[in-house]
Amino acid sequence: MLDALIFDMDGTMIDSMPSHKHSWVEFARRKQLQVDIDDLMRRTTGRTGIECMRDLFDHPEMDEATAMAHVHEKEAVYREIFSPIFAEVAGFKAFFNLAHGRGLKLGVGTAGDRHNQAFAYQHLQMPIAPLTTVGGDEGLPGKPEPAIFLEAARRMGVEPARCIVFEDAPLGIEAARRAGMRAVGIASSHHPDELTGPHVLAIVPDYNALIASRFLETHHVASS
Structure with a gap:
């Protein structure tokens, strides 16, 4: 699922x-x-x-x-x-690449505008680009409204219930809930207690923790 x-x-x-x-x-x-x-x-x-x-x-x-x-x-x-001083959240690119290797569709839903998106991608130097990026300068309401996440799912052709959102902020965690999506809290900028919810599958400090816990293997059955 x-x-x-x-x-x-x-x-x-x-x-x-x-x-x-x-x-x-x-x-x-x-x-x-x-x-x-x-x-x-x-x-x-x-x-x-x-x-x-x-x-x-x-x-x-x-x-x-x-x-x-x-x-x-x-x-x-x-x-x-x-x-x-640019830095990724620890383990992000490695986790992203692992998810891509499992055949998952990968998108970005951000309040950041196209200039900040370009800046981030230039510095990240990701070998694999997201399938879609929905930004905060496209006329959609920001979080906690679910529009940005719902549009990302629509562009990827995926039902909301079959998506997991990764978020560091309470408003984003709430936006995922309103979108009917599950979520993972990345506690890089907020206390873990601020990222809870019945739809939250995990709250971790970074992606290295998700890799170590075999999060993808637990929640995704790869197609043969």
């Missing part, structure tokens, strides 16, 4: 959340905004860039062009910070 894996990107594929946090601090300083960064991260991790900017500026009706200009500025700061 497993055909596909869907990965969030930031904090799930790549160890980027500290750099995102740093970039929010710098962006708020430039805009002379007084912001509780920890609270902002809690409210917005998994939401789209436009949603984040409307929240940050407390301006729900901010037009898309203005919001996107802010997004591009903030994300440029993030990439500048993260580029020299």
Whole structure:
């Protein structure tokens, strides 16, 4: 009953959340905004860039062009910070390659825009590309709404119930539940207690733990 894996990107594929946090601090300083960064991260991790900017500026009706200009500025700061220290979440590429070898379809569902996606893929240098990537700049609502994950499943031609989502954030774990998908919590940026749910199959620090526990062998019967 497993055909596909869907990965969030930031904090799930790549160890980027500290750099995102740093970039929010710098962006708020430039805009002379007084912001509780920890609270902002809690409210917005998994939401789209436009949603984040409307929240940050407390301006729900901010037009898309203005919001996107802010997004591009903030994300440029993030990439500048993260580029020299870029790192995957430990074991991600090895796990991804193992899943591909078993014949599973592999997709990405992220609130990150196409520029951050390109940045991540360039640095990861993955020998196998995801079958599809659904991003936060495609007009879909961000997490905890399930739209991004559902669209990834649709593009891969897989029923939601036959997908497992890999997520590092509570809003993403909830989005998987709303999508009717099972989930794995990657506790790279949140406490494991924040990633629980009846649909959560495992909560691990990284993919090395999933490889060691033979997660794929347990949950997927490869086709002969």
